Amino acid sequence: MQLISLISLWMIPLIIGFILLYATFKKVPTYETFVEGGKEGIKIAISIIPFLVGMLVAISIFRASGALDFLVEFVRPAMQAIGVPAEIVPLSIIRPISGTAALGMTTDMIATYGPDSFMGRLASVLQGSTDTTLYVITVYFGAVGIKKMGDALKVGLLADVVGIVVSILVVTIFFAM
Amino acid sequence: MVNIIWVAMTIIGILFAMINGTMDKVNEAIFTGAKEAVTICIGFISILVFWLGLMRIAQEAGLLEKLASLFKPVVRRVFPEVPPDHPAMGYMLSNMIANMFGLGNAATPMGIKAMEQLRELNGGKIEASRSMITFLAINTSSLTLIPTTVIAIRMNYGSASPTEIVGPTLVATLCSTIAAITIDRLFYYRRMAKRR
Numbered sequence: 001m002q003l004i005s006l007i008s009l010w011m012i013p014l015i016i017g018f019i020l021l022y023a024t025f026k027k028v029p030t031y032e033t034f035v036e037g038g039k040e041g042i043k044i045a046i047s048i049i050p051f052l053v054g055m056l057v058a059i060s061i062f063r064a065s066g067a068l069d070f071l072v073e074f075v076r077p078a079m080q081a082i083g084v085p086a087e088i089v090p091l092s093i094i095r096p097i098s099g100t101a102a103l104g105m106t107t108d109m110i111a112t113y114g115p116d117s118f119m120g121r122l123a124s125v126l127q128g129s130t131d132t133t134l135y136v137i138t139v140y141f142g143a144v145g146i147k148k149m150g151d152a153l154k155v156g157l158l159a160d161v162v163g164i165v166v167s168i169l170v171v172t173i174f175f176a177m
Numbered sequence: 178m179v180n181i182i183w184v185a186m187t188i189i190g191i192l193f194a195m196i197n198g199t200m201d202k203v204n205e206a207i208f209t210g211a212k213e214a215v216t217i218c219i220g221f222i223s224i225l226v227f228w229l230g231l232m233r234i235a236q237e238a239g240l241l242e243k244l245a246s247l248f249k250p251v252v253r254r255v256f257p258e259v260p261p262d263h264p265a266m267g268y269m270l271s272n273m274i275a276n277m278f279g280l281g282n283a284a285t286p287m288g289i290k291a292m293e294q295l296r297e298l299n300g301g302k303i304e305a306s307r308s309m310i311t312f313l314a315i316n317t318s319s320l321t322l323i324p325t326t327v328i329a330i331r332m333n334y335g336s337a338s339p340t341e342i343v344g345p346t347l348v349a350t351l352c353s354t355i356a357a358i359t360i361d362r363l364f365y366y367r368r369m370a371k372r373r
Contacts, residue, residue: 012283017362019231037233041225043291044289045218052214053246053330054241058183058298060210061190070193096317107330115336124331128324129349133317137179140313141305143289143294148304149179156311156317158360163318163353169350 030055045141051142055134059098084168087119091126096160122171130163137172190369221285228286233273241267255315255358258298258308265294277322288316311361318357321350 023030059132062068072090079089095102106127113119133156150156186274194203235241245252245266251258252266259265268291292309299306307311324346331339 007228012292016231018356019235019238019240023234023287026238028234028237033234033237036228036230037236038226040231040233041229042222043228044229044243046287048221049215049218052218053211054183055208056205056214057319058186058190060206061194062186063190065190065193065199065205066197067186067190067193077340099299103326106327110330110334115331115334116341119304120331120336121345122304123276124324124327125346125349127218127327128321128342128346129319129353131317131319136317137313139285140288140292141309142317144292146292146296146303146309147307150310151361151368152305152310153179153182154311155314155357155361159301159314159318159353159357162360163349164357166352166356167345170345170352174331174345174348 015022029085048139050062051138055138059134062102068088083118084164086125086170087113087121088122088164088166092164095126095130095159095164096133099135102127102132118171122167123174125171126164126167130160131166133157208351224283225286225289228283231270232287232290235271236264241271244270256307256308256311259295263294263298265291265298265308268294273315273320276316277320281351288312307365310365311358314357314361315350315354318353319350320354 020030023033061067069090072093075093076086076089079085079092084092087109091102091105106123107125110120113123115121133153137142137149137152137156141152180181188204213275229301232241234255241264245262248270249261252270253261256266256269259269271282272287272291275287291312295309297314298301298308324342327342327346328339331342
């Protein structure tokens with residue numbers, strides 16, 4: 001495990017060093033190229049603002065009004081009926097919508113049930129095996145101006161459902177036995 | 178669909194606030210939500226400028242093509258529309274690798290660049306192409322090798338073995354990514370069938 005934390009610590013600096021050395025060896029004007037590429041970053045960051053403002057305001061309204069809590073309570077019995085532990089329901093619904101809220105909930109679950117409990121482990125695995133679909137789509141498509149998303153949202157959300165189901169199965173098999 | 182979800186979240190929220198008497202909280206949420214979004218975007222500038230600058234160097238030096246050709250056999254099947262040596266492939270792979278190591282901040286700029294290249298490949302249309310949808314499906318199913326944040330939280334709360342979830346997470350992530358690709362294929366063939 002120490003090796004893994006060492007890798008994640010060294011990873012970025014090593015990549016940076018490697019790219020710079022390799023490019024210098026290939027006679028790329030590194031600094032000028034860096035500045036050229038970096039300029040694009042400013043444009044992209046600014047252009048995402050309206051997409052993210054729209055999405056985050058809607059999510060904030062939905063959450064602050066209590067509608068999200070209601071939704072969670074509403075689907076809870078159905079989820080429990082198919083064997084999904086009730087405690088994981090709020091996190092499962094939040095995860096595709098809001099990354100920061102999901103991280104907060106995961107932290108809360110680990111604090112409440114303990115990191116080595118079934119729920120604590122489940123929250124940990126779920127956090128790692130799903131992503132904030134709505135946010136990723138908003139940022140990626142927003143940045144390049146894709147207006148017609150096709151099936152992207154449906155596919156992304158269905159993949160999240162699979163991720164949640166698989167997480168429950170895997171944690172049960174790995175730990176609960 | 179995003180239009181419907183967006184309007185639905187807002188309107189349902191407002192209706193709920195009427196019933197629940199949480200209108201004051203909704204008012205606050207409108208402004209904090211907007212502010213949060215701008216804060217995130219401004220925070221993006223530093224990351225985007227740095228990584229896009231570095232990625233441009235990597236591209237000029239031919240590193241992205243090298244990376245793409247390394248994984249050619251696998252990704253060629255997943256993205257049949259993208260020419261194997263196209264820069265889009267290099268950006269997509271860099272994005273996935275960064276995601277695997279939990280470097281979300283480094284992954285976003287490369288994901289955006291990949292999308293840009295994919296849009297070009299698609300003739301600059303405002304419609305999402307097949308490859309874009311596949312790429313998003315893989316991205317949102319989150320290929321994680323080392324869930325660093327979660328490990329840190331577990332350490333904080335005194336777990337006996339903070340890293341014990343690495344294995345299960347890997348298995349879960351693999352399953353969900355494979356499922357995402359499968360679901361994506363199913364939807365693609367459905368689209369094709371409809372068009373005919």
